[in-house]
Amino acid sequence: MERKIIELDQGWDYMQKGITKLKKILEGIPEPQFNSEEYMMLYTTIYNMCTQKPPNDYSQQLYDKYREAFEEYITSTVLPSLREKHDEFMLRELVKRWANHKVMVRWLSRFFHYLDRYFIARRSLPALNEVGLTCFRDLVYREVNANARVAVIGLIDKEREGEQIDRALLKNVIDIFVEIGMGHMDAYEGDFEAYMLGDSGEYYSRKASNWILEDSCPDYMLKVKECLKREKERVSHYLHSSSEQKLVEKVQHELLVVYATQLLDKEHSGCRALLRDDKVEDLSRIYRLYNKIPKGLEPVSSVFKQHVTAEGTALVQQAEDVASNQTSSGAGTQEQVLVRKIIELHDKYMAYVTDCFLNHTLFHKALKEAFEVFCNKAVSGSSSAELLAGFCDNILKKGGSEKLSDEAIEETLEKVVKLLAYISDKDLFAEFYRKKLARRLLFDRSANEDHEKSILTKLKQQCGGQFTSKMEGMVTDLTLARDNQANFEEYLHNNPDVNPGMDLTVTVLTTGYWPSYKSFDLNLPEEMVKCVEVFKGFYETKTKHRKLTWIYSLGTCNVNGKFEPKNIELVVSTYQAALLLLFNTADKLNYSEILTQLNLTHDDLVRLLHSLSCAKYKILIKEPNTKTISPTDSFEFNSKFTDRMRRIKIPLPPVDERKKVIEDVDKDRRYAIDAAIVRIMKSRKVLGHQQLVMECVEQLGRMFKPDIKAIKKRIEDLITRDYLERDKENPNMFKYLA
Structure with a gap:
């Protein structure tokens, strides 16, 4: 049985009834909902009209009429109402x-669904859903989007000023901008977002120009924080999430970037003032706000660096002023105070770097560069390397001015080693430290061996094994020397015939580890000569291959002084003892006799005689009775001398070792530069002058800052010694000679 043909007009009239019913429902006119029978009839009508044989297949005509149905409704009803x-x-x-239109699209595309399945698929035409939405876009959206945008932006600005607005309405309107793009964001971004961002920029620009004049930096920052929080809330309530970053950046630009300099440099409340007044919370807020802006933290870290540099430089200047007004005895304690203050300064600002600036590398760098500036300034002629070594000595020696618990000592040593990182002349520190360590070890002045080892471990971690190898050798030497002394005492006990008749302690050291000391051929008194011979005899039983060099300048002796009032034990140096023992056989000796008998230099003898005849304890009486020693003086034993103590120590005037240390370090530096140049040239074979100097500075920089002139001088020296040669054509190129 053949199906009855449905003509286009007849079929469309039937469809129009359905479409009219749908429009009434959308307009809110009382109308019963579609039942399934009506729905099926409408669907079947389209199906039949599309499956009739040509020329009665009306697929194309129905496709066109589908669109016309929307266009007619929009033109007659939707646009006039808007x-x-x-x-x-x-x-x-x-x-x-828009909501109604989406409902209409949903229903009509169901009625016309058969088109979607076959006709559209075959012809690659836009789907029904898309055609429906496109009608709204082309006819409604294009006409009203500009007015809608202006209205929405107006409401956003009202809300910014604190008025209550209908956020749900805004969300729904903005959703239209998103949905009308049908999967693309062009409409939202081009027709709404760009204008909204422009308006936001202008809004905050107006606000900022007022706030910057009336608010302090912390108050301004609080406002910025609040604004950013509100804008993020705006995004979560009604803007599209893709706008958040752009909106935040716009606000940051207007409020923070444009006014960065004015804000951070505000006289009574900017970064400098906040650092000066320790406003940790405000600084943290500045950090958090500017951290999100590219290069935003650079001006903050720059102010931080200047502030720390100024504080440190003021401490150094203060110490310099005090030192120049004080007597020489007080200067030492002042330098101790300075190091202590610099440590406190470092603790304080390191806490800022970790807590306020969350360990940001820019601030670590700023702190380092600031400390490098003032940590390398000299105070009253003493370099920072020397001050630091002196500070350590004061902590580690017995009876130092710092009375600290073990934990506090450990902590302080840790901090000193951190400060050392900022000092460019680490080799100079090493040499001063080694000199002082030697005195502590040799004169039994070290308060605690564990602390001595602990700081060496810390220094090793900071500066490498080469830095501490000699110092570690010194500590080991002392341990070995104690065992050696015990063996010597056992040797004397087993060989009573060689006993020198007095107590003798000898410390044997390894030459390479210790600072170099002068060893003169002092003419020892007989009693002492016997001691030396006995020890030599003992040492040769242990080893034949080592040569002992005696350094009398480091020795001490306890001598029994028989004075008329009472006997007093005198603790003196070996030199002083040798001089005093001359008076066992002579009542009076003149300067030249003493000089000949002891075989000393003029300078050394002047120091000895001064300590025994002009200082606090006058063991010898000098003729004439003046404060200076001259070659025409004569001396006799002061038998009337007395003191309330039974045992007194007679000090020698101190010798300024600074010059010697600096000379030693300079000599070592020359060797280090030579070694670096040869090392570089050996691996590179040919190298330009500039490049060689740069590589040399880089290699040596960990221990000291090499002087460019010194490097040039060493290059010349190596050329004369045939390690390098200049290129014949280019005098700025060097070649390595194997």
Whole structure:
């Protein structure tokens, strides 16, 4: 049985009834909902009209009429209703019309579904859903989006000023901008977002120009923080999430970037003032706000660096002023105070770097560069390397001015080693430290061996094994020397015939580890000569291959002084003892006799005689009785001398070793530069002058800052010694000679 042909007009009339019913439902006119029978009839009508044989296959005509149905409804009903409304009322109408339109698209595309399945698929035409939405876009959206945008942005600005607005309405309108792109964001970004961002920029620019004049930096920052929080809330309530970053950046630009300099440099409340007044919370806020801006932290870290540099430099200047007004005895304690203050300064600002600036590398760098500036300034002629070594000595020696617990000592040593990182002349520190360590070890002045070892471990971690190898050798030497002394005492006990008749302690050291000391051929008194011979005899039983060099300048002796009032034990140096023992056989000796008998230099003898005849304890009486020693003086034993103590120590005037240390370090530096140049040239074979100097500075920089002139001088020296040669054509190129 053949199916009855449905003509286009007849079929479309039937479809129009369904479409009219749908429009009434959308307009809110009382109308019963579609039942399944009506729905099936409408669907079947389209199906039949599309499956008739040509020329009665009306697929194309129905496809066109589908679109026309939307266009007719929009033109007759939707647009007039929108054109008569304005502002918020227009927005509400737009939201309603868009919602209705989506319902209409859903229903009509169900009725015409057969087109979607076959006709559209075969012809690669836009789908029904897309055709429906495109009608709204082309006819409604294009006409009203500009007004809608203006209304929405107006509401956003009202909300920024604290008015209550209908956020749900805004969300629905903004959703239209998103949905009308049908999967693309062009409409939202081009028709709404760009204008909204522009308006936001202008809004915050106006605000910032007022705030910057009336608010302090912390108050301004609080406002910025609040604004950013509000804008993020705005995004979460009604803007599209893709706008958050752009909006935040816009606000940051207007509030933070444009006014960065004015804000951070505010006289009484900017970064400098906050650092000066320790406003940790405000600084943290500045960090958090500027951290999110590219290069935003650079001006903050720059102010931080200047501030720390100024504080440190002031401490150094203060110490310099005090030192120049004080007597020489007080200067030492002042330098101790300075190091202590620099440590406190470092603790304080390191806490800023970790807590306020969350360990950001820029601030670590700023702190380092600031400390490098003032940590390398000299105070009253003493370099920072020397001050630091002196500070350590004061902590580690017995009876130092710092009375600290073990934990506090450990902590302080840790901090000193951290400060050392900022000092460019680490080799100079090493040499001063080694000199002082030697005195502590040799004169039993070290308070605690564990602390001595602990700081060496810390120094090793900071500066490498080469830095501490000699010092570690010194500590080991002392341990070995104690065992050696015990063996010597056992040797004397087993060989009573060689006993020198007095107590003798000898410390044997390894030459390479210790600072170099002068060893003169002092003419020892007989009693002492016997001691030396006995020890030599003992040492040769242990080893034949080692040569002992005696350094009398480091020795001490306890001598029994028989004075008329009472006997007093005198603790003196070996030199002083040798001089005093001359008076066992002579009542009076003149300067030249003493000089000949002891075989000493003029300078050394002047120091000895001064300590025994002009200082606190006058063991010898000098003729004439003046304060200076001259070659015409004569001396006799002061038998009337007495003191309330039974045992007294007679000090020698101190010798300034600074010059010697600096000379030693300079000599070592020459060797280090030579070694570096040869090392570099050996691996590179040919190298330009500039490059060689740069590589040399880089290699040596960990221990000291090499002087460019010194490097040039060493290059010349190596050329004369045939390690390098100049290129014949180019005098700025060097070649390595194997």
